[in-house]
Every structure is written in structure tokens, then in C-alpha cells.
Amino acid sequence: MRFNRSLFALALMFAAGYVVGQFSRADLAAQGSGQKVFELRTYYTLPGKLPDLQTRFRNHTTKLFEAHGMTNIGYWVPQDEPAHSNTLIYVIAHESREAAKKNWAAFGADPEWQKVRDASEVNGKILEKAPESVYMDATDYSKIK
Numbered sequence: 001m002r003f004n005r006s007l008f009a010l011a012l013m014f015a016a017g018y019v020v021g022q023f024s025r026a027d028l029a030a031q032g033s034g035q036k037v038f039e040l041r042t043y044y045t046l047p048g049k050l051p052d053l054q055t056r057f058r059n060h061t062t063k064l065f066e067a068h069g070m071t072n073i074g075y076w077v078p079q080d081e082p083a084h085s086n087t088l089i090y091v092i093a094h095e096s097r098e099a100a101k102k103n104w105a106a107f108g109a110d111p112e113w114q115k116v117r118d119a120s121e122v123n124g125k126i127l128e129k130a131p132e133s134v135y136m137d138a139t140d141y142s143k144i145k
Helices: 005-022 025-030 050-067 097-109 111-120
Strands: 037-044 071-076 087-094 132-137
Touching: 037 097, 050 071, 050 087, 050 097, 050 111, 087 097, 097 111
Parallel strands: none
Antiparallel strands: 037 087, 037 132, 071 087
16 A cells, blocks of 8 residues: 555644644734744655664754754554554654744754764664645644644
8 A cells, every 4th residue: 555645644733733722722823923834844765774763853853953942742652564664753843934944944053963873873764755845834723823
């Protein structure tokens, strides 16, 4: 069965609506009065490297995202093969599209991130190709804004 990114992205958005229950409305509102921009990112790893990527995210990346103004919404792996063994999909939020650009620039220049990335790739590169990114606006009927 071929992995269908569109259907998976739709499922993620339903899941993100569910996950928002973990955040209070006050928490989300306190992050800014403008409408947030959400970013759906998909990573494809080289064979056998998904555990290395997950370890990097679990132990370092999510904390560094927060330090650089990004809000972690959720992280998923597909249930079906072949994507299950090499795909990580997540949603983060930024204050705005311009903020996203600044957040990513600061994150990429962070010496701690560079050290973590290099250490995690000591036995070879993790990613098969550059991550895919889609910026999204919440609809007026979305529970998360």
C-alpha cells in the first residue's frame, strides 16, 4: 500500500484538534493576539535511522524549538509500512509567518543545535532528503487557533 500524504495530513489535523485539549485557551491566547501560523513538517529518514531521529527530537530538538519561539503541537509516525519505518511528521506553531522565518534562522544558527545534530550523525546522516514543510492557517471553526 502506498503512503498517502494528503490523507495522513488530514488525519493529523483532526489529531491536532484533539491534542489542543491539552492546552488551555489562556495558554494559547497568551502567546499573541494575532492568528498563529501552523507548520506541518515531514521527515524521511535513511533506512534504520528513524530511532536516531526520534531520540534527537525527544532529548533535544523539542526543547530547542521552544527556546526559539516555536510551540510543539504534536509528533506522529504513520502506522502503515513503508512509511512507518522511516517517517516522522509533526506540527509546530509560530506567532506569524515572519516569526517562523526568524525562529528557523535562530534555531539553525544555535551552537547547541549544531552540536546535537553533529553528535546524532556521528554514524552517518539521518535524513534521506530535506524535510517537507507546509504552512497552514487555522480555520474559523478550528478548536486551535
